[in-house]
Amino acid sequence: MKREVQPGAPYPLGATWDGHGVNFALFSAHAERVELCLFDDSGRRELERIPLPEQTHQVWHAYLPDVGPGTLYGYRVYGPYDPERGHRFNHHKLLLDPYAR
Numbered sequence: 001m002k003r004e005v006q007p008g009a010p011y012p013l014g015a016t017w018d019g020h021g022v023n024f025a026l027f028s029a030h031a032e033r034v035e036l037c038l039f040d041d042s043g044r045r046e047l048e049r050i051p052l053p054e055q056t057h058q059v060w061h062a063y064l065p066d067v068g069p070g071t072l073y074g075y076r077v078y079g080p081y082d083p084e085r086g087h088r089f090n091h092h093k094l095l096l097d098p099y100a101r
Contacts, residue, residue, distance in 0.1 A: 003048065008063030010056040014099030015073065021065035026075055026097065027058055030087055033078040034060040037094060043072045073097070 008023045016023045024036055034052045039045060052060040074096055079089035 003050065004065055005050055005053060006063040006065065007054045008061040010054075010059035010061050012099075013059065014097055014101065015071075017069045021063055022067040022069075022071065023061065023063045024052065024073070025059050025061040026052070026077075026099075028060065028077060028079070029058045031060065031077050031079045031089070033091075035076040035078075035091070036062065037074045037076060038067070039072040039074070041072070049076070 008025065010025050012023075013025045013027055016025075026034060028034065036050045036052055037046050038048045038050070040047055050062065050064070052062045054061050074094040076091045076093075077089055077095060078091045080087040081089055
C-alpha cells in the first residue's frame with residue numbers, strides 16, 4: 001500500500017502534529033532534493049524514504065496524514081558538494097531535524 005503524501009505547508013518549520021497527521025518542513029537554500037526517512041520504533045531500521053514533493057521559499061515540505069507524534073525520522077538532503085563555498089551535501093548521511101522539539 002502506497003502512503004498518502006500531501007503538499008503540506010512550509011511553516012512552521014520542523015514536524016508539527018495537528019491531531020490527524022504530521023506536517024514536515026525543512027529549510028535549505030541550496031538543496032536540490034530532500035527525502036524524509038521514517039524509522040521503526042528502535043530507530044535502527046529505515047521503513048520508508050519519502051521524497052518531499054513541495055518547495056516554497058526554500059522550505060521543503062509535505063504532510064503525512066497517517067503519521068503520529070513520536071515517529072522517528074530524519075532527512076537525506078541532496079545538493080552540491082563544494083566545501084570552499086560552504087556546501088557539504090551528502091545524501092548518504094542521515095540528518096536530524098534542526099527544528100525538532
